[in-house]
Every structure is written in structure tokens, then in C-alpha cells.
Amino acid sequence: MGLVDRYAPMTDDPDAFRTACSRPLPTTVRVNGLKTTPTAATAALADAGVTTTPSAWSQSVLRLDTESAGGTLPYYLGWIHGQEEVSCLPAHILGPQPGETVVDLAAAPGGKATQLSDLMDDTGTVIANDVNLGRLSALRHNSERLGVTNLVVTHQDGRHFSLKPIGSARTVDRVLVDAPCSCEGTLRKSPHIVADWDPLGHRGLQPLQIDLLGRAIELTRPGGVVVYATCTFAPEENEAVVDAVLHSHPCTVEPVALPAGLTAAPGLQQYDTMRFADSLTETVRIYPHQNDTGGFYLARLRVDR
Amino acid sequence: MTGNDGGRFDRVAPDSAHQRDPGRPHRAAICTWWEDRFGVDAAVWSAHSFWEKGNGKLWVFAGEAHDPTPVEALGMRFMRVRQEHWKPSTNAVQRFGQHATRNVISLSAGETAQFIAGESVDRPQWDGDWGYLIAATTIAGRDVPVGVGLYLHGELRSTVPKGRQRTL
Numbered sequence: 457m458g459l460v461d462r463y464a465p466m467t468d469d470p471d472a473f474r475t476a477c478s479r480p481l482p483t484t485v486r487v488n489g490l491k492t493t494p495t496a497a498t499a500a501l502a503d504a505g506v507t508t509t510p511s512a513w514s515q516s517v518l519r520l521d522t523e524s525a526g527g528t529l530p531y532y533l534g535w536i537h538g539q540e541e542v543s544c545l546p547a548h549i550l551g552p553q554p555g556e557t558v559v560d561l562a563a564a565p566g567g568k569a570t571q572l573s574d575l576m577d578d579t580g581t582v583i584a585n586d587v588n589l590g591r592l593s594a595l596r597h598n599s600e601r602l603g604v605t606n607l608v609v610t611h612q613d614g615r616h617f618s619l620k621p622i623g624s625a626r627t628v629d630r631v632l633v634d635a636p637c638s639c640e641g642t643l644r645k646s647p648h649i650v651a652d653w654d655p656l657g658h659r660g661l662q663p664l665q666i667d668l669l670g671r672a673i674e675l676t677r678p679g680g681v682v683v684y685a686t687c688t689f690a691p692e693e694n695e696a697v698v699d700a701v702l703h704s705h706p707c708t709v710e711p712v713a714l715p716a717g718l719t720a721a722p723g724l725q726q727y728d729t730m731r732f733a734d735s736l737t738e739t740v741r742i743y744p745h746q747n748d749t750g751g752f753y754l755a756r757l758r759v760d761r
Numbered sequence: 762m763t764g765n766d767g768g769r770f771d772r773v774a775p776d777s778a779h780q781r782d783p784g785r786p787h788r789a790a791i792c793t794w795w796e797d798r799f800g801v802d803a804a805v806w807s808a809h810s811f812w813e814k815g816n817g818k819l820w821v822f823a824g825e826a827h828d829p830t831p832v833e834a835l836g837m838r839f840m841r842v843r844q845e846h847w848k849p850s851t852n853a854v855q856r857f858g859q860h861a862t863r864n865v866i867s868l869s870a871g872e873t874a875q876f877i878a879g880e881s882v883d884r885p886q887w888d889g890d891w892g893y894l895i896a897a898t899t900i901a902g903r904d905v906p907v908g909v910g911l912y913l914h915g916e917l918r919s920t921v922p923k924g925r926q927r928t929l
Contacts, residue, residue: 491855492901499901504929529900532877532927533907534855578823579808596834597924603856605809606823609834623827 459653463689467743476745481644483523485536486544487516488602489574492535504528513717517544534601539567542742542752546685547571549712549754555580556629561614564591566598573604585610615667630681631672635665637686637693641751658690665697673705678761686753691727694753699732707757709735719746767815770835772828786842800862817843848893851908851921858895858906865895873898876919879926885915
């Protein structure tokens with residue numbers, strides 16, 4: 457059984473899923489509100505010969521008629537950032553407010569962390585952490601090009617993340633866990649994901665994902681919000697991770713309120729021999745055929761204590 | 762001047778009266794320099810703190826942090842004040858340069874492409890100061906700062922770092 461065969465029966469339209477998985481992914485950019493507006497970025501891209509179409513759900517997410525806008529003036533100026541359409545969702549679902557303290561536990565290369573800064577109007581603090589030093593340099597580069605000044609970059613193992621270097625007295629309002637995953641949902645831009653797919657590969661990452669999400673709950677103040685996201689289809693890396701943390705940590709699932717214009721499927725209650733809490737249906741799965749994007753999973757948790 | 766620890770961020774003192782080390786830069790001098798050189802009002806940074814990591818390498822951070830803070834990055838690299846001629850970073854100028862009222866040099870579209878590629882731009886006539894200038898261009902009907910140029914002897918040398926250079 458291949459990757460597409462495993463997940464097609466999970467969807468509402470297996471044929472559409474299969475077809476979408478074999479099509480190339482549209483190129484999208486996120487407009488950086490710290491430096492420009494969607495109108496100005498659209499005009500600047502047009503001047504550079506790039507035609508854009510706004511996504512169905514956000515004026516700040518533009519689909520391009522070209523494979524890359526990296527060689528354009530608006531890219532150089534930090535007006536836009538290459539970011540897949542579904543990758544623009546976690547920051548919105550986390551819903552950071554200006555002045556808050558927000559942690560991105562696995563932040564490199566920084567598309568989502570810099571989007572958090574944008575949504576917070578560059579106020580408060582975004583702590584962008586990653587365990588991989590090489591990828592941190594890309595994060596720093598992106599953050600500076602995008603003109604972000606409220607971002608702190610830390611280099612720690614997210615499973616044991618400590619606020620001590622920044623100040624332990626700080627209260628964390630929200631945490632994003634964009635977890636390392638098997639990336640099955642990126643198959644449209646990375647065909648090797650299908651060719652190299654290992655039916656048991658998703659099992660190896662689950663302990664790390666559970667530890668990261670657990671640490672996120674511990675870091676967040678009572679009443680604060682944690683978003684767990686992956687770009688993969690495997691229930692072992694999605695519902696099973698959230699379900700495990702619901703049992704081990706004081707938190708509850710809240711409905712993911714997707715922006716109007718997006719279609720998604722509810723999280724699973726069971727798969728194979730696994731059974732999950734009823735509230736997992738409030739999490740969402742996004743399949744490639746639903747919005748012509750990559751695949752994604754999102755869960756929003758409220759911290760109780 | 763004693764050294765500054767390159768492994769952590771130390772808060773820049775507000776003024777000379779509060780300096781632990783008189784050899785280090787302080788906030789009042791930094792703001793005065795931006796005002797004198799580019800006409801940027803210090804109020805632009807009213808919500809920001811300034812930090813030093815390594816000798817004369819200054820960062821600008823929105824908000825507050827522990828002093829010292831041992832992290833990889835704290836906000837944005839802001840400017841270099843180690844040598845005689847202070848130099849703002851490309852990214853700081855892109856972010857704050859729109860507040861400048863002098864020593865801004867406007868580039869045509871063709872000159873902008875040269876500048877961003879790291880090439881010098883000929884400019885025999887220039888009424889402003891020599892030294893580091895803000896290079897600006899027009900995009901989507903707006904005047905936008907694109908980077909820092911070093912003006913000497915009739916030409917504007919691009920200081921866009923290699924990793925930021927682009928061929929448009």
C-alpha cells in the first residue's frame with residue numbers, strides 16, 4: 457500500500473484526493489503587513505511581471521502565476537514571503553494579540569513565527585525556538601528581511617524548552633507547535649515523499665510530537681491557547697498525539713474556526729485499532745483536493761488549571 | 762574601550778551618565794546620530810530597546826528583555842558603531858528609513874536593480890553629505906528605502922550584504 461492508497465479512503469472524495477495529489481502545488485506568498493499592504497504588494501508584483509490571485513480566504517495570501525517570486529523587488533524588500541497557503545493557517549488559528557508573549561517551539565525557517573509578529577503588529581514578544589542551529593540562520597535571515605523587531609530567537613530542544621534565558625517571570629499567552637512530522641501533506645511539491653514513503657515511518661516521530669505538545673501546555677498560562685499543527689495525514693502524528701496529551705496534561709480541545717472560504721474535514725475519532733476522544737472531531741484535516749493546497753492538520757487547545 | 766561579550770545581548774545604557782563602561786555606545790548618542798545624519802526623530806524608537814552583542818554591533822528590539830540575554834537573536838541587527846563611521850544595517854534602513862528627511866538618495870528603476878545586485882551607481886551630482894546614505898526607490902507609487910549606500914567621489918557603492926543581493 458502506498459501513501460495515497462492509505463489516505464484516500466479517509467476522505468469524502470477519494471478520486472478527487474488522488475487526482476489532486478498528482479497535480480503540482482500552486483505557488484503562494486504571504487504579504488507582510490509590517491512593510492506593505494496586499495494592494496501595494498499586488499501592484500509591485502504586477503510591475504515585476506507576476507500575476508497574482510488572492511486566496512479564497514485572505515487578501516494577504518496570494519497565488520502566483522510563476523514558480524518563484526524570489527527574484528523580484530517586493531521579495532527583496534520583505535513585502536512578501538514564500539509560504540504555502542495552508543502554512544499560513546496556524547498563526548491565524550492561534551490568534552495572537554498585540555502585546556502578548558507567544559512561543560513558536562519549532563520555528564525554523566520562520567514563516568509562521570514572522571506571521572505571528574505581523575498579526576501582533578510587531579508588539580509584545582514572539583519567542584522563535586528551534587533545535588536545529590543550521591535552520592536558525594534561515595529564520596534569522598527571514599525575520600530581518602521581513603523587518604520584524606519583536607522576535608527573540610532561541611536554540612533549545614523544544615521538549616525541555618526553558619524561559620530562563622529570556623526571563624522566567626514572563627507569562628506565556630500562546631504557544632504554536634508546528635511539529636516536525638513525516639510531511640506527507642507536502643507530496644505535491646515534493647514527489648519524493650510518495651516515492652520514499654515508509655508505511656511505518658510516522659510512528660518514529662510520535663514520542664517527540666507528544667513531548668513537544670506536552671511542553672507547550674506546561675509553558676502556557678492557565679486560559680492560554682496552544683495550537684498543534686502538522687503537514688501530514690497520519691493519524692499517529694495528529695489525533696493520536698493530541699489525544700495522548702489530553703490525557704496527560706490539563707487542557708481541552710476547542711473548535712478550529714477556519715476562515716470563511718476554506719473547506720476541511722473533521723478530525724478522526726478512530727483509525728484502525730486506535731480510538732480518540734470525542735472532542736478530536738473539533739480538530740481539522742485539510743486534504744489537497746478541498747482547497748487545491750497541500751495537506752494539513754490543526755488542533756486548538758485551551759489550557760486549564 | 763573594553764570588549765563586549767559576543768555570546769549574549771547587553772542592554773545599551775540610556776546615556777553617558779548611566780554607563781558602566783564609558784567606551785560603550787549609549788542610547789542618547791545613537792538617537793542623536795540618526796537625528797543628525799538622517800533627520801529621524803528618536804520617538805520612532807520609543808517602544809524599542811537597544812542591545813549590543815559583540816563589539817559595536819547593535820540590535821533593536823521591540824519591548825524589553827533581561828540584561829544580559831543569552832539568546833541567538835533579539836529583534837533585528839540595527840547598526841555598527843565600532844569604526845569611526847557608524848553604519849546602519851540594510852534591514853534597519855528598510856524598516857525605519859522611511860522616517861528619514863535628509864541624506865536619502867533616490868534611485869531610478871535601473872539604478873535600483875544595480876544597487877540590489879551589489880553594484881555601484883554613478884552619481885556625479887550630489888548635494889548631500891558623503892559617507893553612508895539611505896538609497897530609496899519608487900515602487901507601487903511609494904518611495905521606499907532599499908538599503909545603505911556609501912557615497913564617495915561621485916559614486917554610490919552598494920553595501921547590500923551578499924546574502925541579501927538579488928538579480929532582478
